[in-house]
Amino acid sequence: MTTAATTLAPSEPQSIDWQAIRRDFPVLDQEVNGHPLIYFDNAATSQKPTVVIDAVRHYYEADNSNVHRGIHELSNRATEGFESARTRIAQFINAAHPDEIIFTRGTTESLNLVAQTWARRELKPGDQILLTEMEHHSNLVPWQILAEQTGAELRFIPVIGDGEGLDLEAAHQLMQGPVKLFAFTHISNTLAVINPAASLCRMARERGIVTIVDAAQSAGHMPLDVQELGCDFLAFSSHKICGPTGQGILYGRLPLLESMPPYQGGGEMISVVEYKTSTWNAPPHKFEAGTPNIAGAIGMGAAIDYLESIGRKPILAHDQALAAQAVDGLKEAIPDIRIFGPKTGRAGVVAFDIPGLHSHDLVTMADRRGLALRGGHHCTMPLHKKLGVSSTARASFYFYNTSEEVDRMVAIIRDLYAKFGG
Amino acid sequence: MPNSEAETDAVYARLLQEHARQPLHRGRPATVAAEGHGTNPMCGDEITVFLTERAPDSFGEIWFQAQACALCQASASLMIRQTSPLDPAAALVLANEMAHLERMTPPDQSVDDAWRCIQHVLKTAPRRRRCVELPWIALENALRIPPNLD
Numbered sequence: 001m002t003t004a005a006t007t008l009a010p011s012e013p014q015s016i017d018w019q020a021i022r023r024d025f026p027v028l029d030q031e032v033n034g035h036p037l038i039y040f041d042n043a044a045t046s047q048k049p050t051v052v053i054d055a056v057r058h059y060y061e062a063d064n065s066n067v068h069r070g071i072h073e074l075s076n077r078a079t080e081g082f083e084s085a086r087t088r089i090a091q092f093i094n095a096a097h098p099d100e101i102i103f104t105r106g107t108t109e110s111l112n113l114v115a116q117t118w119a120r121r122e123l124k125p126g127d128q129i130l131l132t133e134m135e136h137h138s139n140l141v142p143w144q145i146l147a148e149q150t151g152a153e154l155r156f157i158p159v160i161g162d163g164e165g166l167d168l169e170a171a172h173q174l175m176q177g178p179v180k181l182f183a184f185t186h187i188s189n190t191l192a193v194i195n196p197a198a199s200l201c202r203m204a205r206e207r208g209i210v211t212i213v214d215a216a217q218s219a220g221h222m223p224l225d226v227q228e229l230g231c232d233f234l235a236f237s238s239h240k241i242c243g244p245t246g247q248g249i250l251y252g253r254l255p256l257l258e259s260m261p262p263y264q265g266g267g268e269m270i271s272v273v274e275y276k277t278s279t280w281n282a283p284p285h286k287f288e289a290g291t292p293n294i295a296g297a298i299g300m301g302a303a304i305d306y307l308e309s310i311g312r313k314p315i316l317a318h319d320q321a322l323a324a325q326a327v328d329g330l331k332e333a334i335p336d337i338r339i340f341g342p343k344t345g346r347a348g349v350v351a352f353d354i355p356g357l358h359s360h361d362l363v364t365m366a367d368r369r370g371l372a373l374r375g376g377h378h379c380t381m382p383l384h385k386k387l388g389v390s391s392t393a394r395a396s397f398y399f400y401n402t403s404e405e406v407d408r409m410v411a412i413i414r415d416l417y418a419k420f421g422g
Numbered sequence: 423m424p425n426s427e428a429e430t431d432a433v434y435a436r437l438l439q440e441h442a443r444q445p446l447h448r449g450r451p452a453t454v455a456a457e458g459h460g461t462n463p464m465c466g467d468e469i470t471v472f473l474t475e476r477a478p479d480s481f482g483e484i485w486f487q488a489q490a491c492a493l494c495q496a497s498a499s500l501m502i503r504q505t506s507p508l509d510p511a512a513a514l515v516l517a518n519e520m521a522h523l524e525r526m527t528p529p530d531q532s533v534d535d536a537w538r539c540i541q542h543v544l545k546t547a548p549r550r551r552r553c554v555e556l557p558w559i560a561l562e563n564a565l566r567i568p569p570n571l572d
């Protein structure tokens with residue numbers, strides 16, 4: 001078995017054997033509906049390499065036990081695996097301390113945690129919550145709920161053109177208002193825009209605005225350094241970076257985490273419990289009530305080791321090369337196709353609309369040819385409405401995808417358009 | 423056995439050309455006595471169904487406006503054909519059944535070509551059940567508006 005974790009050191013794109021890396025993913029070696037599987041739904045979830053599957057299996061086969069308060073050998077091993085994952089995740093995003101990493105069920109829970117702890121206590125009527133028009137529902141709906149609870153108002157930085165990016169002048173103007181918090185996506189899951197996170201955070205910090213970065217689409221695809229970004233909070237999921245589902249993290253600057261009320265009550269998050277009152281544990285445990293997803297955290301740690309062995313710079317370059325190839329190929333194949341997002345420098349996502357061919361019909365017929373695309377609103381319904389479409393088809397790439405697969409996708413879509421388009 | 427690629431292509435061609443691209447009564451009619459709306463959270467599609475009358479024993483004609491896939495539009499076309507001979511009470515029973523496909527007994531497949539095509543696609547893409555249910559949900563909403571007794 002070849003695994004990138006054991007055979008690769010961080011390297012430049014040209015020296016990486018992407019085909020060898022592909023063999024680390026057993027799920028990719030299969031036919032679907034009589035055709036070799038082409039998995040282009042990576043923005044929804046990534047596939048898992050053998051090293052991650054093995055780490056989860058090893059935990060359940062050899063170390064399964066509850067963490068932290070057990071003092072027997074299995075509990076020691078489980079705790080070591082769990083906390084060591086936290087340390088590696090902190091290093092992965094250059095957090096100042098592992099205590100700044102809270103384990104959650106994923107990005108959605110991380111964002112809800114901030115909304116219902118720090119933000120619910122701090123916001124009052126007349127305050128503003130600043131978002132962008134390209135947010136995933138998970139970075140929109142929690143703030144709608146919070147606005148309803150606190151009387152704060154929602155404001156949005158506009159998206160320009162056909163989803164080419166944010167209107168940064170408008171962002172600056174909007175931040176002159178009574179904005180208390182600014183939550184934004186690092187990479188749009190629909191537009192493939194890579195937002196200038198560091199300068200947005202700097203702009204917000206100058207106005208004393210707390211920042212929350214949704215890194216669901218960026219954490220596994222490009223280098224991330226929370227200290228360089230200067231954000232207050234950052235969230236991402238394990239399952240989009242080759243780790244298990246049901247697992248994610250919230251990064252928060254330690255002084256903020258220390259000042260925040262707990263999210264949920266229960267075991268682990270307490271210091272002392274009396275019949276009528278309790279006191280809270282220190283972060284991160286204050287925010288981790290109940291038995292956590294231990295296998296998920298261990299698997300996430302293994303996924304991070306695996307990604308680090310490849311390097312996120314070459315991963316980004318690979319994703320971007322495939323996306324550029326897909327955009328060029330689709331435009332050439334279907335002249336009246338509408339492709340959303342920036343003209344240059346897009347992340348590894350291509351969302352498009354073919355006149356006369358609904359995304360769900362296209363995706364159903366592509367599936368018969370072994371091609372896994374996504375059709376729908378990709379949890380960005382308001383953005384789709386702004387762009388004047390109810391749904392789009394989306395291809396999203398990762399480092400185990402190949403240029404040959406992109407060529408095959410273009411050929412399949414060209415064929416479907418010829419048969420059913422317009 | 424799963425449908426072959428060629429079979430699915432042929433069915434889709436029929437769905438698009440004969441049922442989705444030339445559906446019955448697409449658009450907003452001159453007179454609207456009642457209307458119902460349906461949305462598909464999977465894809466953002468929307469449909470509005472219009473009734474030209476809303477009397478105890480008649481709903482007139484059914485029309486619809488939709489931003490929707492071939493499956494949904496073919497289902498709307500099928501809905502208009504199947505409900506045209508029915509009174510409001512019978513149409514409501516049928517709409518309620520078709521709006522919850524998972525709990526209904528599939529009707530005789532020879533009845534209607536659109537229905538045969540829809541069932542074929544659902545065999546390969548069962549998660550698209552909501553696309554088929556959507557027009558019927560909108561119709562059910564429209565028929566639940568109380569009749570005008572004037």
